[in-house]
Amino acid sequence: MTPLPIDDVIPALLSAIRAEGRAVLMAPPGAGKTTRVPLALLDAIPGRIVMLEPRRLAARAAAERMAETLGEAVGDTVGYRIRGEAKVGKATRIEVVTEGILTRMLQSDPGLTGIGALIFDEFHERSLNADLGLALAWEARGALREDLVLIVMSATLDADPVADLLDGAPVLRSQGRAFPVETRWLDAPIRKEVRFETAVAGLVERAVSATEGGLLVFLPGEGEIRRVASALSLPPDCHVHMLFGAMEMKAQRAAIRPAREGRKVVLATAIAETSLTIEDVRVVVDAGRARRARFDPGSGMSRLVTERVSKAEAEQRRGRAGRVAEGTCYRMWTKGEEGALPAFAPPEIEVADLAPLALELALWGAGDGEGLAFLTPPNPGVLDEARALLTDLGALHGGHITDHGKALARLPLHPRLGHMLTIAGRGAADLAALLADRDPLPRGASCDLALRLAALRDPGRHNANRGAVERIRAEAKRLSRLTDHERKMSPAEMVALAYPDRVGLRRKGTDPRYVLSGGKGAVMDEADPLAGTRLIVVTDTDGNPREARIRQAIAISEAELRAIHGERIAWQQVCEWSRREGRVIAREQERFGAIALNDRVWSDADPELVARAMLDGVRQLGLSPSPAAERFRARVALVRASDPDLPDLSDDRLMASLEDWLLPHLSGVRTTGDWKAFDILDALRATLTWDQMQRLDRAAPPHFTTPMARKVPIDYAGEAPEIEVRLQEMFGVTDHPTVGRTPLRVTLLSPAGRPVQTTTDLPSFWSSTYADVRKDMRGRYPKHPWPENPAEAAPTLRAKPRGT
Incomplete structure (x- = not known):
């Protein structure tokens, strides 16, 4: 054999696995690790050596190169297993497999009977199945197979975290033989x-x-x-x-x-x-x-x-x-x-659909994966979403895998497509293969999935990619052998099995916009022949999180939808706030998920439900207190400083507790206009007990009674409590009004209601500044009294009698 740089490291690798049973091998591209390491282990490892390759082409090429090195045919000492193809024999010692194959090996036989070593090649690519395979293999080694050798090989990944993951595995490095x-x-x-x-x-x-x-x-x-x-x-x-x-x-x-x-x-x-x-x-x-x-x-x-x-x-x-x-x-x-x-x-x-991972974890008995040796643990929120989908498909129940889920895990398909194939049988094989592969039609073709099915039968007529069609046909033939029954169903019904959350109902209006049964929105090109269809099932979009553009879908009739998901379709009474219309809408709807197949007005909706829906409107519109309500809140805020037993009436606290204080008072309020006209004062007052109201009124009275027995509201919103009152109405007042020991800030108004003077010492104003005010005001308002000594004059709101 031609010497390769990896040859210098192999003795140290053999020593490491004899001593530790595990190793991390770093070697740059071209060092020869993929083809030399498995061969070097043949005499050192009893049993088979399984090497994981992330790509099918690389798996084939690696097996062929090693077989050529031994002067043998593939399938003798060295073989490979990839999806839909296997070349192994009874004498095979080295198997190069792709990731799904390794997962199936571990799930079907966690003890990996007859396997002496697992090699994870190109681990730096960080594929989902490689991460999962290593996590499962490490747990199996600890629980069942202490003698199982694990080797992780990589070109560019930081080796230390992987070594730490494997309990301090030895790290070996090859310098490689890269030319400049x-x-x-x-x-x-x-x-x-x-x-x-x-x-x-x-x-x-x-x-x-x-x-x-x-x-x-x-x-x-x-x-x-x-x-x-x-x-x-x-x-x-x-x-x-x-x-x-x-x-x-x-x-x-x-x-x-x-x-x-x-x-x-x-x-x-x-x-x-x-x-x-x-x-x-x-x-x-x-x-x-x-x-x-x-x-x-x-x-x-x-x-x-x-x-x-x-x-x-x-x-x-x-x-x-x-x-x-x-x-x-x-x-x-x-x-x-x-x-x-x-x-x-x-x-x-970090970025993939975790439904397949969630299914594998459930089959392994690991639930959310906690405790498994993941270099990057799955995001808990994303994993929860994946488990919710599996529950919807019947693969999980109460968080545990069902018999149906175990059947799905055995299929080389996404759980959605596996569910479709399991329920529909052989008739769904073409669809499953088509949906698992790339679009065989050219860019710009209609998004109609039915055209893709037609292209499988006649690719020339639909200008389909013949290579893709042949590949899909071959996969469909293989999938059809994995099921032993066939249920008569239309393609749309089959697709609805796989995508129960993506049944789309066209919104009213000219644009082909759809609301999906899962609650999201999607839009179709208005020129697409499918754009006028009322009900569709969406199988592919551009993934836009705000409003996805539909790239592939199939028309479905309401009868077909009911045939598949009839048990999920039910009448519901819906009472909700409409942000677009600015009002509470009460309707009776026959719903499938988030879409309403039939809709009618709910004329006798429960008033409490209407009021609760209106609370969502309040959360959108915000509080709009009247001046009186604002004064009340200011009084409470002032007194709370010394009496913390009083409630907190701040905006944040009120918005957080709408159900407690506002709900009982919302009768008859159901539109934006109703809310703007609604005075929350009574609802705020009701948050205080009788005793609290008494304490509030004593500490911060709501109004000041003028000498003419008129009640003027006190504003507590400023730095000091304040009132506005006609100057003539305060004649004869010789002691400045107070709230407790705090002087009121008194704004004296002209007969026209304009501010004349603001004071916190009325007797001082009478004896000093008033003379200047009198000189100016009596010329402007000659019909109103302007006595020389206001402290001794009688208060009045009337003008002087005619002729005086």
């Missing part, structure tokens, strides 16, 4: 008006003209790969290959093999970042984008997003240029932009 790679950045950022594919094609053409050897171009997805391939203008000796996960194996092999003549240009997704060695590549063009799934637990929907690569991913890609010789890496960003790249891509467990 020159990195070339853009001189300036790409202009916004330049299309992404155009920019990539230009950079590839520049790399071809300036370098020698094969090129590996990293792009986010199949669509970009095809568009860049169409945009390229390369010399005749350049042969373009595509490489993405959904391709046929024959085409994938052609992309990996060395070019027989000329130069090879491979346009690839992240599938080529790790594990695979693509022969004769000396140049990497990194477009700087990665496509990841993002799950929104609030809407229960996933979406694919295109993001900037992380620094770790960029370094992985760069390393591909130095596998066989000195190389060059072109990065489609400037050197200055590199500092803004995140260090690592987020672990899948």
Whole structure:
């Protein structure tokens, strides 16, 4: 065998597993860890060696390379198991498996009978199933198999947290054998008006003209790969290959093999970042984008997003240029932009749909996963949402897995699709395979799922991707063998089984907007032929958390919906505040989840329910106290400083306790206008007991009685209690009015009601400033009395008699 850098570390690795039974191995791309480590363990490990690979293509390639090293065929000493395909035999000692296969092994036999070692390759990719597999394997090792060897291999991940997770596992590092790679950045950022594919094609053409050897171009997805391939203008000796996960194996092999003549240009997704060695590549063009799934637990929907690569991913890609010789890496960003790249891509467990994980945890008996060795524990809130879905599907009951849930866990499908296949039987196989795969129709096609089903029967008529159609057909055939019955159901009924929370009812109006049974909103392109449909089941959206755009759906009739979910459809009396209409709406509705199939006015709604609904309106509209209510609150606030037994009537406290003090007084209030006209004073007064009211009135009387026996309200909102009163009404007052020992702030008004003077010492005002006021006022208001000595005059609100 040709020596590889990993060979220098293997003796230390063997010593570590003999002593500790576990190890973390760090080795850069090209060191040879994927193909050399399992072979090195053959003589050291009794039983089978199972190596986990995150990607099917890498699993096949690794098994084939190891078998070739031994001079054997795949399926002899070395074999592989991937979804839908297995090449193993009785003599197989090394099995390369993909992640779902390992999970099934652990769930069906936690003791892993006959298996001596588990190897987790490319753990830095942090896939959900790799995290789960390691957590389950570590618990199984502690409880059942102390002799089970665990090896975690990675290229870029920080090794210490993984070692700590495995109770201080030894960490070994290989230096690798990477040839020097020159990195070339853009001189300036790409202009916004330049299309992404155009920019990539230009950079590839520049790399071809300036370098020698094969090129590996990293792009986010199949669509970009095809568009860049169409945009390229390369010399005749350049042969373009595509490489993405959904391709046929024959085409994938052609992309990996060395070019027989000329130069090879491979346009690839992240599938080529790790594990695979693509022969004769000396140049990497990194477009700087990665496509990841993002799950929104609030809407229960996933979406694919295109993001900037992380620094770790960029370094992985760069390393591909130095596998066989000195190389060059072109990065489609400037050197200055590199500092803004995140260090690592987020672990899948942080951004993925956790329904499959929740089902596996329930089957394992781990519930919420607490106690399992997760490098990144699942978010409790997102996990709760996933468990709620599983309960809705009948997979969980009371938090525990049901027989139906165990059946779903055995299927290689998302629990939604597994539920559909289990209930509907073989007739749902085409739908399950279709919904689990990529859209076979071209971009811009109608969102109607029925067209995709038709395309499986006649791809040419619908301009479908033939490779995708063949792949879906093959998967459907395999799925149909996993069930032994068939229930006569329409495609819409089957889809409604899988997506009970995504049945959409078209809102009234011209725009094709839908409210979904799970409570979220979604919108369809108004030009789509499906846009006029009253009821649909949504199977795919762009994942927008505010209002998702529908990318795939199927029409369903009300009769079909009732046939599938009739037991969930029931009449409900709904009394709720409508923010849009600004009033309480009382209706009787026949509902399925959040959608109302039938709706009528509830004319004799319970007044208490109306009042409770109005409280939501108050929470939206806020308090609007009358001046009298504000004065009352100010009195209470003033006295509470010395009498804390009085209630807190602040806005925050009142809004937090509306049911306690306001609800009994809301009879007849059901609109925004009603609320604005409503005076909360009586409701506020009712919060005080009789004794508290007496204490309040003594400490902060509500009004001042003038010499003419008229009651003037006292305002306590300012720095001092204050009243406004006509100046003539205070004639004859020789002692300044007070509240307790606090002088009232008295604003004296002219006959026209305008402020003349504000004072806290009325006798002083009479003897001093009044003379100036009298001189000015008697000219303006000659019909009103302005005596020279107001302290001895009689109070009055009348003008002087005529002729005086």
